[in-house]
Amino acid sequence: MSAPVRARISGPWLALLAGPLSFGIAGPSLILPDAAAALGTGIGAVTWIVTAFGWGIAVGTPLLAGLQSHRGVRTAVLACAALVLAGAVAVTTVPWLPVLIAGSALQGLGTAGFTTMAMTLAGSARAMGLVTSSLAVVGSASPLIGDLVGDALGWRLALALPALSLLAVPATLRSAPGTPVVPSRFDAVGALLLTTLVTALVFVPHHPLPAGITVIVIAALLALHLRSRPAGFVPAELLRTPVFLIAAGLAFVLAVVNFGLMYALPPRLTGESGWTSGEVGFAILWPLLFGGLVSYVVIAVTAKTPFRAVTVLFPVLAALGLTLAGVGVSPAALLIAQALASLAAASGQGVYAVRAGDAAGSHRTAGMGLFNLTYLLGAAFGPAIAALL
Template identity: 85%
Template sequence: MSARISAPWLALLAGPLSFGIAGPLLILPDAAAALGTGIATVTWIVTAFGWGIAVGTPLLAGLQSHRGVRTALLTCAALVLAGAIAVATVPWLPVLIAGSALQGLGTAGFTTMAMSLAGSARAMGLVTSSLAVVGSASPLIADLVGDALGWQLALALPAVSLLGVPAALRSAAGTPAEPSRFDLAGAILVTAMVTALVLVPHFWLPAAITVAVIAVLLAGHLRARPDGFVPAALLRTPVFLIAAGLAFALAVANFGLVYVLPRLLTEQTGWTSGEVGLAILWPLLFGGLMSYVVVAVTAKAPFRAVAVLFPALAAVGLVLAGVSVSPAVLLIAQALTSLAAASGQGVYAVRAGDAAGSHRAAGMGLFNLAYLLGAAFGPALAALL
């Protein structure tokens, strides 16, 4: 049995993933200018990171289940290090895209492991709070790093997660793996499914058709291999499915509002982009910091209560944003949706992990995948609406 890994190390392992999601926001113009291309083209760096975390979440969770935490940690560390070196040293777009994808794969594995190894609601709250807090501050941090050291090093900020690896390795050296044969066909189908889902907001018709076809193939594979890459037992566990579904919905609401809020604030106030960015920082920080307290306080609350609480909080935020003509109310709306998403991620992760039982690592991978897909779909749906 492995020693308990302290929660701050787990937070350090997980939190820097958010640098890859929100960090490039303010440095993409510098990257485009240096590469001699447009903003739309360099945003593929961010898209590649998003693909990496979506695909890496279930894949690295599977590696943890079948080869143990130590092997998974070393694999993730190698992916993050290789990706960071690539984006920091080679100013060529294909390499930057590949390096960003590698960082996404590795940090996704780190985050899933941190959540699966969190031994209490407080530890889980600190892990999910770190993701929210880093995410809220990452645009400004990356901008400062870019000004001081160059935009390429700002793209390598997810490598901060490597600082948590030594402590995790010392504690997880004895963690056993599940003694079952790796389901390669299931891993391929899930990877294809996740890739198609990530592309739905960009190429909705062909991607949606592909998702439907892969879903049929995956359903047939689950009947033939119920103990495979996606344990069929998880899909027959109502608490797990509800927790993952609610996490997806909260992420859609939060990240959708994050996407539209700058435009709404600019229209109402005429603030500059820097002023808008600073204003948005505070409600996002509030949600991230308060979520740690909320996750701990609601640890023993009935599942039905928390299943209603956080969606209701997010709904109030969305209604306020929809009817408001005041920047103060808009920022309050963002604070509510941020608090709901960050707290809900932690609370529902605890319930999903408990419901997963012996399939905890795989369960955390699938749960995180649901949340991350919500983060990807939120801005896309907001743009359509």
């Protein structure tokens, strides 16, 4: 395992390394009709471009964290850069849906690794705040930016916006040679089981019964494997660390609420206000930006706050937002609800990541990978739950 790592790279570079991941999640939302028209297919088919990116970040988060643990930051950065570059080349040069889906998945894999590395290298609460707030801010502005890039340069270049993370690679590599690595035998079985488990979890909202059964079976096999390889790909010590489990669990819940409201509130706003979809998109941009920008300050201010206090603070903010969304009828109330949920999720992600990383100790890299995985699964489950409701 790699020793705990602290960054010699500045926070803004870490933010640039991580933030563009959000372009792949929300950036294509307004350009999918253009892609469908150009490819001569339906919206449902081109939506697989976004689904593939979601699969890539879910699977890539633990896998690339494992690569960093066993081969060090430099190797992991180069591997992620190769994945992102290959994906960007694919989506910009080959206008064929299967290639676009594969290219999006490659970008998801690479940017997931970049994000985990950025959070691992963050050496302070302020640096972690920059990383997580960059994800939130880019995520809130990415539909508008993707649409502008699509209009100016074409929808295929808009699909390659996650490649902006490559701009931070040289600065990250300059910090990499000093990263110590303790060689260990790679747990291929553990990696395969976790990858299969994550893949099944991603499909639970779409195919609940078969995916749910698969999740139960693979989870049981992984639990048995952990008994024989407690220091393997998934360190058993992390699963016995209460602070880590609580931090990851709360991050999952906050992500479910935030991303669920992001999909549930626009139709409500249209119905209550009569606004067009463009007006709704512009209106909801501001509460999302508010959450992302203010979270940087909140993360820095709460750096030394007792863990019990922050385990209450952010869930209460999310609960207030959820309640207001349920009872509110005016556009102002609904937008305030989204602002509270966004602030809770963006701030909670940063604060809980710091606590989870500290609790992980010598397993910090693996811990950050698993922590990010739980948050991203929450981002996938939230819209699905909103659709069911």
